[in-house]
Amino acid sequence: MSQTIQKLFDTKKIPQDALAVLENFEKIIQDIIPANSKQESALPKQIRDLSHQMTDERERRKKGYMNEKTALVAYTRYFMWWNLVRLTRLFSNLDFSFLRDGDICLDIGSGPLTVICALWLSQPALRKKNLVWHAMDISRQALNLGEEIFLSIAAKTAKAKNYEESKNGNANENADFLPWKIIRVKDSLGASIRQKAALLTCANVFNEILQSESAPPDALAKKYSKALFPYLQENASVLLIEPGVPNSARFISLMRDAFLRNGFFAAAPCPHQGRCPMDGRRAGKSGASGKWCNFAFETADAPKRLLSLSEKSGLPKERAVLSFVFVQKNANAKKLSEKSEQGESIRIVSDTIHLAQKGARGHYACARQGFSLAICPPGKKVESGDLIFDAKEKNERDEKTNALIFEI
Numbered sequence: 381m382s383q384t385i386q387k388l389f390d391t392k393k394i395p396q397d398a399l400a401v402l403e404n405f406e407k408i409i410q411d412i413i414p415a416n417s418k419q420e421s422a423l424p425k426q427i428r429d430l431s432h433q434m435t436d437e438r439e440r441r442k443k444g445y446m447n448e449k450t451a452l453v454a455y456t457r458y459f460m461w462w463n464l465v466r467l468t469r470l471f472s473n474l475d476f477s478f479l480r481d482g483d484i485c486l487d488i489g490s491g492p493l494t495v496i497c498a499l500w501l502s503q504p505a506l507r508k509k510n511l512v513w514h515a516m517d518i519s520r521q522a523l524n525l526g527e528e529i530f531l532s533i534a535a536k537t538a539k540a541k542n543y544e545e546s547k548n549g550n551a552n553e554n555a556d557f558l559p560w561k562i563i564r565v566k567d568s569l570g571a572s573i574r575q576k577a578a579l580l581t582c583a584n585v586f587n588e589i590l591q592s593e594s595a596p597p598d599a600l601a602k603k604y605s606k607a608l609f610p611y612l613q614e615n616a617s618v619l620l621i622e623p624g625v626p627n628s629a630r631f632i633s634l635m636r637d638a639f640l641r642n643g644f645f646a647a648a649p650c651p652h653q654g655r656c657p658m659d660g661r662r663a664g665k666s667g668a669s670g671k672w673c674n675f676a677f678e679t680a681d682a683p684k685r686l687l688s689l690s691e692k693s694g695l696p697k698e699r700a701v702l703s704f705v706f707v708q709k710n711a712n713a714k715k716l717s718e719k720s721e722q723g724e725s726i727r728i729v730s731d732t733i734h735l736a737q738k739g740a741r742g743h744y745a746c747a748r749q750g751f752s753l754a755i756c757p758p759g760k761k762v763e764s765g766d767l768i769f770d771a772k773e774k775n776e777r778d779e780k781t782n783a784l785i786f787e788i
Contacts (some may be wrong), residue, residue, distance in 0.1 A: 383788060387676040388765025393472040397537045398501035402468060403683045405461050408532050412525065413453055424693040426454040431695060434459075434588075446491060446519035456525065460494050466700045467498035467583065467621070476503050478617060478710060479579060481510045486577040486611055488569050489585030490515035493526030493562070494536060497533050499581075500560070500659065507538055509559060514573050516565040523564040534558055569607055569629050576613040583621040587628050597627075597641055601634030609642070615710040618644070624674030624701035630660030635671060636705045644707040649675065651725040651767060652748035658729055671744060671751065673729055675765040676701040724773055726752055726786055728766040745786065749773070753783040764788065 401408070415423070430451055445451050476499070479485075489493045496513055499506065503781055517523050538558065565573060569589070586604065593600055608618065618752055621636055622628035633656040636646060646653055660672035676699045679687065690697045730744035735755070745752040754771065755760055771786040 384769040386767040389469050394418045412528050427458045427693040430454045463494045468502045471502035483578040484512050484575045485579040486514045487581045488516050490517045491522045493530045495581045495583045510563045514563045519569050540771045555600040577611050579617050581619045587622050605638035617708040619706045621704040624703045626660045626672045629703040631671035632703045633659035639707040644709045647708045648706040651727045657751035724771045725769045726771045751783050753778045754786045754788045
């Protein structure tokens, strides 16, 4: 059976200059915040300690932890680096052609401008457009450092000949040669900005916000979707990205529902506009599958020095995982959604599953009809995130999971 496959993490779409920046990212940080040999030796422990503060010891974490130099250095040299690897691969495979000269963009919880840097790296066509980015975060130090990192990355990729001449100026003066303008907003979600955004992004923001919330997930999604709406232009796009864990995926699914109820269309990763069949609810509850929507790719081709730093920090990483939703409210998004509803496109949402039948392999998938199981023929390679067009529905269900079966 011949089918078209559109990959979500196709490394061939990552620009070569972006790969070069990712490979040497620690040198960019070293140029901005030089570290001596003693500080370099202490870095793995600082990374490990910060990891604990962000996960199992988060109750000890200070609200303004990113204002502390030690935490900020550890974050940029490790966590930001990994996030750039994740986001650049994802963004290189998404369509941002809707952005126009003069558009306003807002990145909430921007930290050291990770999303903005990743979008610049992954989308060369956008580098020539005049975009105004409002970078919002409670840490002034993170925003300041982030702008320096962005300017350094932009200089290496835009090859701006006057960058070196302007290095002695401040960050805003250095930015004069760039079409992207950065406006730092030291504040948190809910603060007002003067202009409505054509694109709003949030990456790894709600994961931290929700740690201090006790309300049910659906109430939180209603609360925070309402908080985002005032920032948006009439035909805006919103990209939400969170860690690929059940709680975050559940929240992403609920936010998707809230946006769809308000006239938006799911551009990615969803192959349909119906109810999310992998919304992280417990299996058996209102037809829930018990699965959560998340996508992963192997990290063997990540920068070698980053992999080495992960090992030294006691945080080896063989896979990068995330959950996300990209919603849009424009004519193109509506057209794409109508097209997706007409065909039998399915999105692969798992690694390979070895089935009971001898030698058979499959993958869990999302389809217009609901939670599905895609059966692979021998020799066919399918990966997490792949969008498969013209899959063949078999009108059968898997005995174990009740998933609808497709042949691919």
